Amino acid sequence: MTPAARVQAAIEILDLVIAAARNNGAPADRIVSDWFKSRRFAGSGDRRAVRDLVFRAIRSCGEVPMTGRAAMLLLAQDDATLSGLFDGSRHAPEPIRPDEPAAERGIAPAWLVDALERSGIEGTEASALLDRAPLDIRVNTLRSGSAEVPPGGERTAAPNGWRYPHGTAIEATPAWTTGTIEVQDTGSQLACEAVAARAGESVIDLCAGGGGKTLALAAAMDGSGRLLATDTDRTRLSRLPPRAERAGAGMIETRLLDPNREAEQLSDWQGQADAVLVDAPCSGTGTWRRNPEARWRLTPAQLQRYVTVQARLLDVAAGLVRPGGRLVYVTCSLLDDEGATQAQAFLDRAGSGWTAEPPVLPAGRPRGPGLRLTPAHDGTDGFFIARFRLL
Numbered sequence: 001m002t003p004a005a006r007v008q009a010a011i012e013i014l015d016l017v018i019a020a021a022r023n024n025g026a027p028a029d030r031i032v033s034d035w036f037k038s039r040r041f042a043g044s045g046d047r048r049a050v051r052d053l054v055f056r057a058i059r060s061c062g063e064v065p066m067t068g069r070a071a072m073l074l075l076a077q078d079d080a081t082l083s084g085l086f087d088g089s090r091h092a093p094e095p096i097r098p099d100e101p102a103a104e105r106g107i108a109p110a111w112l113v114d115a116l117e118r119s120g121i122e123g124t125e126a127s128a129l130l131d132r133a134p135l136d137i138r139v140n141t142l143r144s145g146s147a148e149v150p151p152g153g154e155r156t157a158a159p160n161g162w163r164y165p166h167g168t169a170i171e172a173t174p175a176w177t178t179g180t181i182e183v184q185d186t187g188s189q190l191a192c193e194a195v196a197a198r199a200g201e202s203v204i205d206l207c208a209g210g211g212g213k214t215l216a217l218a219a220a221m222d223g224s225g226r227l228l229a230t231d232t233d234r235t236r237l238s239r240l241p242p243r244a245e246r247a248g249a250g251m252i253e254t255r256l257l258d259p260n261r262e263a264e265q266l267s268d269w270q271g272q273a274d275a276v277l278v279d280a281p282c283s284g285t286g287t288w289r290r291n292p293e294a295r296w297r298l299t300p301a302q303l304q305r306y307v308t309v310q311a312r313l314l315d316v317a318a319g320l321v322r323p324g325g326r327l328v329y330v331t332c333s334l335l336d337d338e339g340a341t342q343a344q345a346f347l348d349r350a351g352s353g354w355t356a357e358p359p360v361l362p363a364g365r366p367r368g369p370g371l372r373l374t375p376a377h378d379g380t381d382g383f384f385i386a387r388f389r390l391l
């Protein structure tokens with residue numbers, strides 16, 4: 001593909017991404033790979049260049065742009081080479097018309113910018129939400145010795161964490177194929193550290209999804225004790241058993257839950273767990289570095305639904321903890337409604353039996369009864385982490 005044809009391809013893909021954001025369609029990553037499936041003439045260099053243009057444009061537009069072309073014109077404003085490619089030649093975009101409007105630059109839709117500001121995220125803290133995320137891995141201590149940690153990384157703040165440059169083909173290394181390493185953001189690793197799970201304990205990962213954090217808990221427990229991973233999403237939870245096998249974490253049990261029947265379906269665990277992790281469903285405002293178009297999809301009503309589910313799951317989890325045990329609440333959000341305010345509301349509801357016990361981690365800053373990690377301050381995805389103890 002010529003450079004100009006790549007720009008036209010990015011415009012067409014952006015139109016699909018915009019439509020998907022409006023209609024709750026496929027994520028941008030999938031749209032890009034599907035687009036290339038039917039265009040076998042494109043080489044890997046074309047794919048990389050087009051993908052890069054698409055994601056640069058998504059990151060630059062705060063509000064959903066009117067069209068893919070308007071988004072690309074925004075990039076072209078600061079890039080003379082790019083604007084020169086709008087020349088109307090074969091496969092190239094049409095020339096830029098005088099006064100043709102470009103999309104508006106911004107961090108996020110206005111209502112989200114306001115919500116972030118109210119939560120203390122503005123200026124460089126806000127712009128860092130749209131940086132490119134690094135590639136972090138966790139060394140799986142259950143498999144240590146199986147393979148060398150891949151070269152070229154540097155240690156992170158997490159005890160078993162390493163960081164690699166963008167584009168490192170980590171999944172092609174023997175360390176990955178043997179389960180010696182897992183790809184996991186440093187913030188996620190630190191959230192698991194906050195649980196302080198130990199060998200022989202009984203632990204529940206209530207919102208386990210595909211088990212990223214469950215695997216870290218299994219390693220912290222040295223593979224011994226009881227570790228139950230639950231979720232309401234069958235597809236996500238079904239990804240966990242093969243991952244657990246690869247990681248040597250055979251002690252993990254899984255249980256599929258029905259929404260609103262969690263407590264009943266976990267009645268055998270009532271008051272039993274040494275620790276419960278609630279990695280709650282949330283807006284994901286802390287992970288825009290990976291999913292920048294997620295900010296075009298979120299609505300105030302969806303955010304409110306997340307807040308309601310989080311409060312309910314905190315109450316369900318509280319019932320599972322034994323006296324003296326701990327409850328760890330995590331969201332990959334930087335909004336106080338899903339973080340500090342939610343955690344304080346739990347404490348207020350729970351009464352004197354519960355106390356906040358903020359984890360001591362090598363990153364993050366105090367926020368309400370917990371602490372918060374941000375891309376700007378900690379170089380991780382954004383997370384809120386609170387730990388409570390049942391007296």
Ligand SMILES: C[S@@+](CC[C@H](N)C(=O)[O-])C[C@H]1O[C@@H](n2cnc3c(N)ncnc32)[C@H](O)[C@@H]1O
Pocket residue numbers: 188206207208209210211212213214230231232233236257258259260262279280281282309313
């Ligand atoms: C932030 S994700 C979890 C990510 C996962 N812990 C990891 O580290 O990969 C939140 C999860 O909560 C699950 N979820 C939503 N409602 C739930 C409910 N009522 N009970 C349990 N899990 C729920 C979602 O299906 C989703 O997998």
